[in-house]
Amino acid sequence: MSAAQVALDRVTRVPGVRGALIASSTDGLVVAEQLMDGVDGRAAAALTGSLVARLARTTAGAGLRAPVFLHLRGEGGSILAAPGTDGLVLVAVAGPEANVGLARLEMLNAAGRLG
Amino acid sequence: MIDEIRTLTQRLADEPSSLAFLELGESLRRRGQVGAAYKVARGGLNRYPGLADAHDLMARILSDQGDFAGAFDAWADALRFDPMRTGALKGIAFLYFRAGDVDAALDHLHRAAEADPDDPAVPQAIARVRRDSREAGRAAFAPALEPLEAGTEEPVAGRPEPVPAPAAPPVPPSDSPFTGVAPEEEGLLLVDANGMCLAGSLTGRDGTDAAERVAAQLAGLTREAARATRLLGLGSWHSIAVESPDAHLFLASPTAETVLLAVREPELPMARVGLLAERATRAARGWLERVQ
Numbered sequence: 001m002s003a004a005q006v007a008l009d010r011v012t013r014v015p016g017v018r019g020a021l022i023a024s025s026t027d028g029l030v031v032a033e034q035l036m037d038g039v040d041g042r043a044a045a046a047l048t049g050s051l052v053a054r055l056a057r058t059t060a061g062a063g064l065r066a067p068v069f070l071h072l073r074g075e076g077g078s079i080l081a082a083p084g085t086d087g088l089v090l091v092a093v094a095g096p097e098a099n100v101g102l103a104r105l106e107m108l109n110a111a112g113r114l115g
Numbered sequence: 116m117i118d119e120i121r122t123l124t125q126r127l128a129d130e131p132s133s134l135a136f137l138e139l140g141e142s143l144r145r146r147g148q149v150g151a152a153y154k155v156a157r158g159g160l161n162r163y164p165g166l167a168d169a170h171d172l173m174a175r176i177l178s179d180q181g182d183f184a185g186a187f188d189a190w191a192d193a194l195r196f197d198p199m200r201t202g203a204l205k206g207i208a209f210l211y212f213r214a215g216d217v218d219a220a221l222d223h224l225h226r227a228a229e230a231d232p233d234d235p236a237v238p239q240a241i242a243r244v245r246r247d248s249r250e251a252g253r254a255a256f257a258p259a260l261e262p263l264e265a266g267t268e269e270p271v272a273g274r275p276e277p278v279p280a281p282a283a284p285p286v287p288p289s290d291s292p293f294t295g296v297a298p299e300e301e302g303l304l305l306v307d308a309n310g311m312c313l314a315g316s317l318t319g320r321d322g323t324d325a326a327e328r329v330a331a332q333l334a335g336l337t338r339e340a341a342r343a344t345r346l347l348g349l350g351s352w353h354s355i356a357v358e359s360p361d362a363h364l365f366l367a368s369p370t371a372e373t374v375l376l377a378v379r380e381p382e383l384p385m386a387r388v389g390l391l392a393e394r395a396t397r398a399a400r401g402w403l404e405r406v407q
Contacts, residue, residue: 028134029126040347042132046163047343049134051355054332054339059359061328062378063320069358072340074349093347 007110008034016098082107084114167197292402310334365392
């Protein structure tokens with residue numbers, strides 16, 4: 001099993017996580033994915049990549065280092081993102097009941113080994 | 116260039132929903148293949164109708180094709196989704212200049228200068244328009260129209276060092292929405308849909324005023340976040356928590372057209388930054404109702 005698949009496996013085991021993928025933050029392409037039916041991985045990759053880039057510019061504007069973790073919370077769940085090295089970003093889509101704290105730890109751990 | 120186009124074409128064929136159409140369309144346009152570029156951009160726009168980059172690309176292609184009315188509309192659409200998009204501001208300025216409306220051209224160029232003070236092409240275009248306002252033509256704008264992707268430009272040799280933004284005038288305490296929310300309003304920022312500061316202050320790590328630089332990047336964030344959660348079936352968005360090694364940032368939306376940003380040191384748990392942001396959001400909402 002590749003490192004990417006191991007990372008996705010660990011994240012998707014977290015209760016409430018509907019799927020995870022690894023995308024290129026520069027062009028929003030999916031590198032690897034493990035998603036439940038009904039989760040649009042390509043849209044998740046493209047939209048999250050754009051959001052990550054915008055928030056990296058925002059932190060740069062304040063002289064801060066780039067984000068290491070993002071949590072976009074919606075009324076029906078969350079999008080989590082952990083930018084890694086080599087322009088890759090680990091993305092997870094989680095339901096409202098998900099254990100976001102555990103997902104965050106798994107994603108930060110996995111993102112450090114991407115690339 | 117041909118290899119690049121071949122690679123991008125293949126990538127787009129493999130992943131039709133990717134954003135590779137932006138790069139491919141621009142590469143084709145630069146090669147003069149505007150017909151092919153148009154088809155690529157049209158396909159991307161159909162998939163991402165709310166993406167400012169896609170409208171910006173389409174505007175450049177239409178401008179190359181001589182469809183200036185279409186280009187104007189496309190740049191206006193780009194600004195609707197990202198009001199601080201310098202490429203669109205410069206493009207519309209070019210069209211106004213071409214139509215002989217120098218004042219409107221200068222107005223849009225000044226807005227572009229405010230949005231991206233580091234873009235050396237903008238002051239050059241302003242100087243040329245002023246110097247030669249009677250001569251309509253693309254020449255004055257040629258450097259200003261290239262490249263148009265904010266945030267993706269190659270470094271320009273000799274680009275002047277960024278000048279720290281001037282400090283915002285002090286806001287009387289009675290005018291601050293954040294009075295009583297926190298001991299001081301530093302690190303709390305209320306931003307409108309155009310990326311302009313409405314209230315609050317933010318100092319960068321270098322000690323300069325970072326409020327305007329940060330606010331400019333937040334223009335259009337509410338629409339982008341709303342689009343992401345909607346397309347992924349997560350309903351409307353509530354907040355974004357952002358962890359940087361240097362700070363914890365929390366974003367919320369007091370109204371549909373405003374964004375509130377709370378920034379605190381990374382030692383403060385994110386959940387507490389979130390609570391602070393919630394209080395500030397409620398206060399900002401009430402303040403906006405009073406001042407509007």
